[in-house]
Every structure is written in C-alpha cells, then in structure tokens.
Amino acid sequence: xxxxxxxxxxxxxxxxxxxxxxxxxxxxxxxxxxxxxxxxxxxxxxxxxxxxxxxxxxxxxxxxxxxxxxxxxxxxxxxxxxxxxxxxxxxxxxxxxxxxxxxxxxxxxxxxxxxxxxxxxxxxxxxxxxxxxxxxxxxxxxxxxxxxxxxxxxxxxxxxxxxxxxxxxxxxxxxxxxxxxxxxxxxxxxxxxxxxxxxxxxxxxxxxxxxxxxxxxxxxxxxxxxxxxxxxxxxxxxxxxxxxxxxxxxxxxxxxxxxxxxxxxxxxxxxxxxxxxxxxxxxxxxxxxxxxxxxxxxxxxxxxxxxxxxxxxxxxxxxxxxxxxxxxxxxxxxxxxxxxxxxxxxxxxxxxxxxxxxxxxxxxxxxxxxxxxxxxxxxxxxxxxxxxxxxxxxxxxxxxxxxxxxxxxxxxxxxxxxxxxxxxxxxxxxxxxxxxxxxxxxxxxxxxxxxxxxxxxxxxxxxxxxxxxxxxxxxxx
Numbered sequence: 001x002x003x004x005x006x007x008x009x010x011x012x013x014x015x016x017x018x019x020x021x022x023x024x025x026x027x028x029x030x031x032x033x034x035x036x037x038x039x040x041x042x043x044x045x046x047x048x049x050x051x052x053x054x055x056x057x058x059x060x061x062x063x064x065x066x067x068x069x070x071x072x073x074x075x076x077x078x079x080x081x082x083x084x085x086x087x088x089x090x091x092x093x094x095x096x097x098x099x100x101x102x103x104x105x106x107x108x109x110x111x112x113x114x115x116x117x118x119x120x121x122x123x124x125x126x127x128x129x130x131x132x133x134x135x136x137x138x139x140x141x142x143x144x145x146x147x148x149x150x151x152x153x154x155x156x157x158x159x160x161x162x163x164x165x166x167x168x169x170x171x172x173x174x175x176x177x178x179x180x181x182x183x184x185x186x187x188x189x190x191x192x193x194x195x196x197x198x199x200x201x202x203x204x205x206x207x208x209x210x211x212x213x214x215x216x217x218x219x220x221x222x223x224x225x226x227x228x229x230x231x232x233x234x235x236x237x238x239x240x241x242x243x244x245x246x247x248x249x250x251x252x253x254x255x256x257x258x259x260x261x262x263x264x265x266x267x268x269x270x271x272x273x274x275x276x277x278x279x280x281x282x283x284x285x286x287x288x289x290x291x292x293x294x295x296x297x298x299x300x301x302x303x304x305x306x307x308x309x310x311x312x313x314x315x316x317x318x319x320x321x322x323x324x325x326x327x328x329x330x331x332x333x334x335x336x337x338x339x340x341x342x343x344x345x346x347x348x349x350x351x352x353x354x355x356x357x358x359x360x361x362x363x364x365x366x367x368x369x370x371x372x373x374x375x376x377x378x379x380x381x382x383x384x385x386x387x388x389x390x391x392x393x394x395x396x397x398x399x400x401x402x403x404x405x406x407x408x409x410x411x412x413x414x415x416x417x418x419x420x421x422x423x424x425x426x427x428x429x430x431x432x433x434x435x436x437x438x439x440x441x442x443x444x445x446x447x448x449x450x451x452x453x454x455x456x457x458x459x460x461x462x463x464x465x466x467x468x469x470x471x472x473x474x475x476x477x
Contacts, residue, residue, distance in 0.1 A: 007046035021067040101215045106208050113429040118462035121429040122452030124320045129375045131368040138358035145354050152350040154342050160353050164326040169301035177348050180323035181285050181313030186212050188309050191336045192279050193218050198242035202230050204436035206255045209248050220438035229261035232268040239276040246279050253286035256407045256436050256447040258400025274307045282310045288317035290402035291377040306331035324356045379450035386463035404451030410444040422469035428462045
C-alpha cells in the first residue's frame, strides 16, 4: 500500500476516534501514532494534514495536535433543483441553451480502477517507467535556482521555449509554453474555431478532442482513416462540404490506432488544408513514446506557410503531474494563441518550468527515454503474445511502432459496453471503442493499453481475464 492510500486509511481511523476527545484536547503524539498503527511518519503527517484541512484538528508547532475547539456539523440537505433549469435553458432573447459537457470518454482512461483490477485502460506510464527519481532531483534543483518563484514571461521561459523549438525546426518566438497537452489543445481550438463551426477529426480519434470541441460549441466531423492515416480524398471532400477551418490530427502513433501518417500523405494533408484556408492542429503527443525506431519530423517542421499549429507535451513520457507542454505556430496566429492563454490562465507556474528545464537538461533524460522505449516495446510484445495465445481472433493486423495501446476489432454483433462490464467483473479494465468516434462507429472496437502495467506477468494475467470475459459475452450472442 502506498503512502497516499495509507494516509487516507489512517485519517479515517482518527476521524472516528475524535469523538473521544473534548474540544481543545491534545491528540496522541505523531511518534505514538507511528508505533500504534505501524505506518511511516510521512503517512501520519499526511493524515493529520487532511484532518486539519477539514477543520477537525489544529496543529500547533512545538506543542502537538489538538481537536478543534469548534466542530463543524454537517449541513442539512440543500435544494439545488433550480440549477437544472439554469444550466439547460437558453435566454429570453433566443440564445441557444448552454452546452452539455461530456467528459465520459476522457474519464474512462483517467479513472483509477478499483484495487485488484488490472488497468489495461490507462493513458499514462506505470510508476516503474516514470523518471520519479530524476523528477524529484529536478524539482529540488529548480527550487534553489535564483528567481525560481518570480513571475515568468507569459510566453514561457526562453530557455524552455528554445528547447521545444529545436525539435520543431522553428525559433523560440514561435513557441508558447502551456500547462500540458490538453490545455494546449483547448487553447488552440478556442483560438482557431468559432463556436458553432465544424471541426474535422480523424475517425477514430482521441476522445479528449471530442470533449473539448463539444464543450466549446464546435461540431466534430469525422474523416475516415486507413492503415496509412487520414484519407486525403475524404479530407478534401469534408472541407468542401462543411466549410471547416480546422482539422485535428495525430500523425505519429495515432490514438487509438497507433497509425503513422504515410510520408506521401504528409504534404497532401497540409496542402489540402492550405487550399481550404484552414489550419491543421497537429497533436504530437507520442513523439517520446516510440519503441526505438526512427521517427519522421513533425508536420510543423515542413510547413513554411503557417498552416500547422503544433501541440506537444512532456506529460506522457514522464508523469501525469508534469503538466508542461507547448504550442508552436507561425504567423499572426501565435498572438491569438498567446492572448487566449493569458485570458485563461496568465502563465504556467515558473517552478514547474524551471524543474522541466532541469529534467530535460540532465544526463538522465536521454537514458530515461531509452528506458521508456524499451519498456513500452517489451510490454507491447508481451500483450501481442498474450493475445495470440488467448484471444487470437482479436489480434491486430499491424503492430504499432510506438505509443502505448492496441486497437482491437471485435466480431460483428459484440456489445462493447457489455464486454467492458464483464471485463471489470473479471478484474481487468479496458476501454470501449465507441468513445473514439465522432459519429456512429462503423464496427465494435476495444482499446487495450500496456503503459500502466508493471510488466509481462500483469499483462499476461490481464489478457487471460479479458479472454474469460470475451468468452462469457460471446456465449450470450
């Protein structure tokens, strides 16, 4: 059990015991709590901090911890039914009703599975693959930097902008530091697409962009893909039919298919968008998640016309909590992107930017990226081997050379939701394919991820459990 779950458990125990203490009475010392519950001093400290945040205890430096003099009593039920009208009704001047924000597709991969459930639905690296020691050292060094807590430039620290710019083949003036890739994507859509307009997306596509688009009042329009990425002929048709001015794509190790946009299609995609007077949002989320082979340059590196707005992030190859990314673009759109971000959040906290610079500038950084490539490749191969053994009918036809997931075509008639529910009963979490489509899905799919697993043994067991659930569901058809 980790310190976080242990501290939650200890806080629950202490919360139940507080009624034995009079208001203002002193609680047992931290040392005695360590001995009594057999936990670490850090766990005790976190538990007491949680109780203090609830107003149940007061910590007095040098004296100890006391039950609060004033005990908060839970309030009675409040009638908030009026909000259902306020949140859904338009105004009296004929304005449309407020938008419904649907985060279900995103939450399916963000929600932590219950204890004992193997997470084949995650979108982040397992702690064993995260550079936790290097991150801790980087944060410690960053905290000692002169001016580490000063206000940063709104565009981001020049040194960090330069680091991102080098890979994209642009200058630092074309880079805006963001609070991760999702924030960058939100900023880009708000800057480029007016509410009510169409947004072209690959089909299937990343559920996070569908959620952001719909929350912003945009209308996602799917453009089919094949083994070489988005189909240029259908992309051109979609621009003509919708008048869209933005196309969102993931040219490298696309989520969920793992596809890499074919070399011959790269110039076609940007050329079609340029002819339509439109932007291409390139989500390069997986650039540091390759499995060891050579990688094509980002689309933005070969785009002198300013068609491509590039989104990148360091979250995926490091930790879910390192929310640092970048927007890269050419031309007047840079100022639009900058203005949107300033209005939304002012700037990315400087200590986080300084820590990122320390991390990517350390000798451990390239070693970490090599370890990630090796770890993901081994997990991918283990999952393929397990599928070949236990679920050969779901084995994908093409092996992705990067990323962290496999996209499995299910037999016609298979109920994705029922399969995911059966899998959860079998203690393995997977993601239904329906959330990855902007419109009706052409077939049933399943996305299984290997990133958030401890290794081969857990993957083997996860696929074995999935196979049992699959057999159960298919038997009912």
